[in-house]
Amino acid sequence: MRTRRCVVTAVTLSLLLFLSSLWLPQETVQSCEQSWRPCLSVFTPNREVVRAAVTDDALGGSDxxxxxxxxxxxxxxxxxHLSSALGPASDVLLEPYLLCWEELIKFMESLGPLVGFFTHKVEEKIxxxxxxxxxxxxxGDAQRVAPPPHRSHAYRSVRSMLEAELQRGVVSFDSQTPSGSRTLLRLHRSLLWLQLLLEKLATEREERxxxxxxxxxxxxVLAPHHPWLVQRAAELVFHAMPDRKVFLQLVCVRTQKEAEPVIHVIxxxxxxxxxRTQTELEIRNMLDLP
Structure with missing residues (x-):
């Protein structure tokens, strides 16, 4: 009996690890002026956007x-980080986008150890x-040289990354490749999953x-992209999710009513x-990369 329980536990953990490899639910900000460092991380935090969203009278004030x-x-x-990721001409700056995910990883890890299985794969993609x-x-192998000033860094934004990888032929529409474009697509799908979860937390009755x-x-959002085995393994995680009160604590409110305007802003x-990301992927026919 004890051996059987061990086997069941091992199989369960294996399923969760397998699921984490397919479910797609800090570094210091660096400057492009540093000769060898990527321009990816250059952005100006748009605090005015955050303040405007938070102080919108329709959302109940600044508190x-x-x-x-x-x-x-x-x-x-x-x-x-979300506001800082809003680049010019409806683009998305990659480094603040990745910083958003680092914060969302903390959110997911706060929901329990089983959900934490997913964060490892998200971290790998970042x-x-x-x-x-x-x-x-x-x-070169040892010498690091900054690109010419007139040359735009390919991984500065979503648009520049997708376009550069297409031109270089590193994106495959038939097989899996470790491209930034394919990796971004997985994060993009998981971001929609989190968005829908938050919407449901704001609108669904508290009994759920x-x-x-x-x-x-x-x-x-995600099940259509996953095989049957992964979908069944996901059920194990859903059964282990904490009470909704844990979410209220995470957003620093006491009641569902207090949480709703906070969720609305997020x-x-x-x-x-x-x-914005959806648009960039769609115009390049990248929404179904394998």
Whole structure:
């Protein structure tokens, strides 16, 4: 009996690890002026955008976003990164976009150890894009040289990355490749999953559990891209989700009513990032990269 339980546990953990490899749910900001470092991380935090969203009278005033002492995830920091990712001409700057994901990783990890299985793969994808950016900015084995001033860094934004990788032929429409474009697509899908989860947390009746809401969002966004085995393994995670009160604590409110305007601000910011990324992927026919 004991051996059987061990086998079942091992199989369960294997399924979760397998799921984490397919489910697509800090570095210091660097300057392009440093000769060998990637231009990816150059952006100007748009605090005015965050302040405007937070102080919108329709959202109930300027006190709805609070710093939550003693916890890693902070809504205010997530909103700052989201607003900073809004580049010119409806583009998305990559480094603040990746910083958004680092904050969202803290959010997911706060939902319990099983959900934490997914964060490892998200971290891998963040690292891959940053590594591509670093390789772009370096030449030779040991000597690191900045690109010419007139040359735009390929991994500075979503648009520049997608266009550069298409031109270089590193994006495959038939097989899996470790391109930044394919990696971004997986993160993009998971961002929509989180967006839908937050929307459901704001609109669904309080009797519905966090696990049920996660399942609904998963079935709508991610399940169509996953095989049957992965979908079944996802159920294990949904059953282990914490109570919705945990979410209230994460956004530093006490009641569902207090949480709704906070969620509204977060969702609005995520929607804009998702919309811009969706457009860039769609016009290049990259929404179904294998």
């Amino acid at each position: 709805i976003i609070r710093e939550c002492a003693g916890q890693q995830f902070q809504v205010s920091r997530l909103l700052l 690292t891959l894009i940053r590594q591509l950016a670093l390789e772009e900015s370096t030449t 559990s966090m696990g049920e809401l996660c399942r609904d969002a998963y079935l709508e 969702v609005a910011a995520i929607q804009e990032i998702h919309r």
